[in-house]
Amino acid sequence: MIRVNGREREAAPGATVAQLVAELGVPAGGRGVAVALDGEVVPRGAWERTPVPDGAAVEIVTAVQGG
Amino acid sequence: MSPVDAREHLAAARADAAARGPLTIAGRQLRSRLILGTGGFPSLELLRDAIEACEAELVTVALRRIDPAARGSLVDVLDAAGVELLPNTAGCFTARDAVTTAKLAREAFETNWVKLEVIGDERTLLPDAPELLLAAEELVADGFVVLPYTTDDPVLARRLEDVGCAAVMPLGSPIGSGMGIANPYNLALIREQTDLPVILDAGIGTASDAALAMEHGCDGVLCASAISRAQDPVAMAKAIRAAVDAGRLALEAGRIPRRRYAEASSPMDGLADLAGA
Numbered sequence: 001m002i003r004v005n006g007r008e009r010e011a012a013p014g015a016t017v018a019q020l021v022a023e024l025g026v027p028a029g030g031r032g033v034a035v036a037l038d039g040e041v042v043p044r045g046a047w048e049r050t051p052v053p054d055g056a057a058v059e060i061v062t063a064v065q066g067g
Numbered sequence: 068m069s070p071v072d073a074r075e076h077l078a079a080a081r082a083d084a085a086a087r088g089p090l091t092i093a094g095r096q097l098r099s100r101l102i103l104g105t106g107g108f109p110s111l112e113l114l115r116d117a118i119e120a121c122e123a124e125l126v127t128v129a130l131r132r133i134d135p136a137a138r139g140s141l142v143d144v145l146d147a148a149g150v151e152l153l154p155n156t157a158g159c160f161t162a163r164d165a166v167t168t169a170k171l172a173r174e175a176f177e178t179n180w181v182k183l184e185v186i187g188d189e190r191t192l193l194p195d196a197p198e199l200l201l202a203a204e205e206l207v208a209d210g211f212v213v214l215p216y217t218t219d220d221p222v223l224a225r226r227l228e229d230v231g232c233a234a235v236m237p238l239g240s241p242i243g244s245g246m247g248i249a250n251p252y253n254l255a256l257i258r259e260q261t262d263l264p265v266i267l268d269a270g271i272g273t274a275s276d277a278a279l280a281m282e283h284g285c286d287g288v289l290c291a292s293a294i295s296r297a298q299d300p301v302a303m304a305k306a307i308r309a310a311v312d313a314g315r316l317a318l319e320a321g322r323i324p325r326r327r328y329a330e331a332s333s334p335m336d337g338l339a340d341l342a343g344a
Contacts, residue, residue: 005132005133006132024133024135025135026133031142031175032140032141032142032175032176033133033175034130034171034172034174034175035171035174036167036171039167040167041167041170041171041174043174044174059132059171060132060133061130061131061132061133061171061175062130062131062133062142062175063128063129063130063141063142063145063152063154063175063176064128064129064130064131064141065105065106065107065108065114065128065129065141066104066105066106066127066128066129066131066155066157067104067105067106067127067128067129067153067155067157067182067184067291
């Protein structure tokens, strides 16, 4: 199990950050989107090669109106 | 303050304003002294129209979990408006969360600028001074251009300057309260002690508050709710833009000192004797 934006879900073995982002319908390139894996920012260039291990907590964020 | 002191103070404030020139943050000159917060607009269309009306160049955004069902893209609207994004760390209550949020924003928007907010109280949303300072220091060391939302405490403002912030952004009163500038004395002290840009952030209720901030020597005003939650946000965007310009012009013009009693503006010499013989 992994946790994506606070929701528990099953993760395919070997799933990467890039796959999780794509599943949320984010267009390729992902401008305006950022990812933290267990509290650490994953640079965009590393999404493809960063696996999401079992038990990981992933936060995928974007811009909203504020401030 | 005696009248002479008051005159000297006003002259100094005017000279300082002239010396600082256009609003320049971290070497970047901005066209507008009004920074627009995007929070609270009822629709992206109204936000777009308000940006056009107030001619802001820099607008804030917050970061939240992505909602696949969200309609319309805020970033697309802001990109189309030709504005620069200033991500904030709103909602963070610890230095650690604020630092991580700033890093996420840098990754998402390819900017190293951040409006740093670290909140210490849910009801007033007042800044948490120690956590703010910690976060500011860490982010500056990591290469960020840090614009801290701070209290109107001159000593904290000085500490933020000491750790390398690019501006200080004291509140006038709590976020969204519309209570204006609660402590103009503190704001004046902050203005006097620093050459960094001072941007009034939070508390603006209407145009006159923005004008007053500028007359007190602020280099700019950051405004969200006063515009976005006005009954007519686009008209208020115009009003606050005009007020920022008016306040700045008034500062540069040099206001008259306050006096306790009247000073006639018509000559007393040569008055006709109308009592008759």
